[in-house]
Amino acid sequence: MWSPDVLRFLAVLLLALGLSPAPAMADVFRVGEFTLQRGSDPGTYELTASVPNVLASNDALGLPTGCAETDRERFVEAVVVRYAIRFTCQGGFPPEAQIVTPWGVDGGTFTSALGGAMVKMPLQSDGDRLLLPLADTAPQARPLPEVARYYTVEGVVHILGGWDHLCFVLCLCLLARGRFLLALVTTFTLGHSLSLALAFFDVIHVPVPPVEAVIALSIAFMAREAIMTRQNGGEIDPAQRRRQLAVVAGFGLLHGLGFATVLRELGVAPGERASGLLFFNAGVELGQLLFVSAVLGVMAVAGIFDRSEPVRRAALYFAGIVGCFWAIERVAGFSLGIA
Template sequence: MMRCLLLAILGILSLAHPLAAHESRPAFLDVREFAAGQYEVVWKRPMRGDYVIGFAVGWPDGCAPTVTNENQVPGASITRMLLDCGETGLIGETISIDRLPETSAEVLVRIEFADGTSQTQLLRPASPFVTVEGPRSAFAVGAEYLRLGFDHILAGIDHLVFVLCLTLMVGGGWTLVKTITAFTVAHSITLALSTLGLVRVSQAPVEAVIALSIVFLARELLLLQRGRPGLTSRAPWLVAFVFGLLHGLGFAGALREIGLPQGDIPLALLAFNLGVEAGQLAFVAVVLAVLGLGRRAISSAPPAWVRQVPPYAIGTVAAFWTLERILTA
């Protein structure tokens, strides 16, 4: 019963807020130094229909922005500008995002310095500002990308639902270890290849097929509950590996938006992937803990029709995501 309840809750939450799925991106502020105190800025704000989210950048005193271009792409408004901060530059100064505390949104800020090092920080309503620290140590870069990877996977509802379905189908024990390991190895491969530019795939179809992979697992879970185990039940590690390759391309899309520090690409890539894995394992641990508590608290099995509600709910939401991503591509 607890298993059904857990799936139903996630299905309802996903249906109620479909834009929280993986294709949803935060606003993005990209600041790149090209000369002492001189910066090129790209300010990307998400759109809801024709409405542009009304964030504004609060630049430090002494910095003068000049807008050079404004245009719109599907789902976002992009403003390009030049920023002159004089001889002192941005180091030690604070950049804020006005109106962010009034929302539940996030803003990713990336500042690249002339020496190729960078600083990346995810701003939330509770902390809508970043203090520019300047070039940082390799340890600081690794910790930053570890956190970004962890945050990213926990914000990707579609990836979590996929992992949840695998966990519910496989259960615990050694089989689950092999299945999650296969998924991890696979998405690590394509994340690295895509981020380094060795594999190039359009992000829109990738996101649509990721949603379709959840439809497939929802069907497999339904078949298992009806006593007709499918491919995933027979070879879960194989299915996890194949779809893991696809999900890695989805992770890479987010990492490309964040960017990698030129001086620490291998470290940042490794740390981001470890952060993704840490978030994934934390989620699996919570699922197993909830299921364990549920088994102890509930002794009687639910009716057959109740067990079929969650797969249908998850499949319906995933089908909606698939169509939405195809139509908005």
């Protein structure tokens, strides 16, 4: 039987999950895809936009002076909403002309055919909006410090907003201590760094929905591993350590495939592929270290009050339950063709 402390703590964690505004699909990054092209009649244009459904709204676009929206269609497709927005403009665009989008995405890609050829470029959020350039859509080279800052921040934001990755790291923190914890975290890092690079440069191609489902299962597996280890006295023999390192390395490869999906969605410019990958991965590692430090700090405080074991068990049961829930949800989603 679980102790009253474990039950109370687990109830609080489940309540927090239920009240959280985050979507059930934990590894969601708020990115958008935008395409602008000329209409069939002179002075007409069509913007297609794809945004996460949690951000969808029918608020008006911010169009340049002399432009007016004429028609809008909205299509709901599982976790995204697609818009087809048509507008007209009198005369040409001034050099600084932009469309202000009303959706608070973190970034995305913008493809424009206004100049004849299709030009694709990455977008960065400006507060709670994106600005789509109209006059000059050629991607501009950015200095390395700006590239480093942008992709590092995006990496930190993604790992700290990716509940499934954090739950897995939480299980590692509660499975081992000291040097072996360092070895586990390092192995996980090497695994997801390798697969992130291979997937981003299209060396390997793996369907996203099954990967996301197995990532969820990895949480449940590591939660059980941590619980069973402590039930067996907390001692880990060398053979068991080697097995756990191999398992964590394999799961790290899967988590890296999830990171690669996000990096692609950010619309990395061709000239920034190597540097973008490097600094995005650095941001992921920085965010991971911050989370590990926070977990160890909480456990240290719990130890002061002689509550480290109830907190540990409650957190592991919570992670295991959430991992199973996400696995079922994701398998059901892609088997029904809605994920």
